[in-house]
Amino acid sequence: MVLRHRTSMRRLGETHSPLHDKVISELRQAILNQRLKPGERLIEGRLAEELGVSRNPVREAIRALASEGLIEVTARRGASVVVMTEQEARETIELRALLEGQNARLAARRQDRQTLKHIEIVLNKGTAAVAAKRFDQLSDLNQQFHRELAEAGQNRVLGELLRKLRERTAMLFSPNDPVRQARSWNEHAAILRAIIEGDERAAATLAAEHVTRAGADFLFGLGAFEEGSPPPPSPRPKGTTKLRSGALRVPSMTHDATSRREAPPDENAGIRAARGRVRRNQDNPAGTTKSRARG
Numbered sequence: 376m377v378l379r380h381r382t383s384m385r386r387l388g389e390t391h392s393p394l395h396d397k398v399i400s401e402l403r404q405a406i407l408n409q410r411l412k413p414g415e416r417l418i419e420g421r422l423a424e425e426l427g428v429s430r431n432p433v434r435e436a437i438r439a440l441a442s443e444g445l446i447e448v449t450a451r452r453g454a455s456v457v458v459m460t461e462q463e464a465r466e467t468i469e470l471r472a473l474l475e476g477q478n479a480r481l482a483a484r485r486q487d488r489q490t491l492k493h494i495e496i497v498l499n500k501g502t503a504a505v506a507a508k509r510f511d512q513l514s515d516l517n518q519q520f521h522r523e524l525a526e527a528g529q530n531r532v533l534g535e536l537l538r539k540l541r542e543r544t545a546m547l548f549s550p551n552d553p554v555r556q557a558r559s560w561n562e563h564a565a566i567l568r569a570i571i572e573g574d575e576r577a578a579a580t581l582a583a584e585h586v587t588r589a590g591a592d593f594l595f596g597l598g599a600f601e602e603g604s605p606p607p608p609s610p611r612p613k614g615t616t617k618l619r620s621g622a623l624r625v626p627s628m629t630h631d632a633t634s635r636r637e638a639p640p641d642e643n644a645g646i647r648a649a650r651g652r653v654r655r656n657q658d659n660p661a662g663t664t665k666s667r668a669r670g
Contacts, residue, residue, distance in 0.1 A: 404511070413457065414458045417446065417456065445545060445546070468547065471586050477528075478537060483569060498646075514545075524582075564646065567646055
């Protein structure tokens, strides 16, 4: 189906960047933003005309996105946007939640400071995009956040498994709803703070719950729950600051309910404070109390 009835894609033939990468990126975003719907057939000639390119880069992009699990190619129908069944979604969500939790645990243990700085940069971009309502940027930033998080775990086998799962589940974790987008980046901030503080148990729990919650939203959209009933509630991690309209706050990781405080207005102040504590502990190891949870 031609995309002229939706928000039109850019005419990539008029830009100067490598067409192969540009076409892949544009089609990926069209799928993740559901401008191209699950099950929709992809006609090379029509896509090439709309993008302002020849058929070759479109054909290459379809192959690349098929390898990512976003496009299905069959002899009968040709190329179409993949449709994930409820069972496939549930099974994939369960596995990714398990692996993301373990990766976050390893990241908290290994404290790769350079990679954590990169994650913080991506987090800043994501929170800024949410605040500015630039939701079209968030899918790519979400992928960057989780790629960097996998790097921080420093386990290549686990990282490769997560890469394949991210590609397979990209549509599950690219919500268009602003409230869900804001909540997702609030959860990212909580995960990063727990990692910087070296709290392995909290990092693993928050990362797993983040995936499970996003998956529950997707399944609810599929109608996987009874009509008229809300999706099963995912408990908000203890110490998480509730989102307010127009503001994104870094959650407090304090687990004592009597000492819980609202996060500071600067959404990343909690992360900087955690980083400062880690730095002071490294400078004065004799006075450091071992605080990592060995869950």
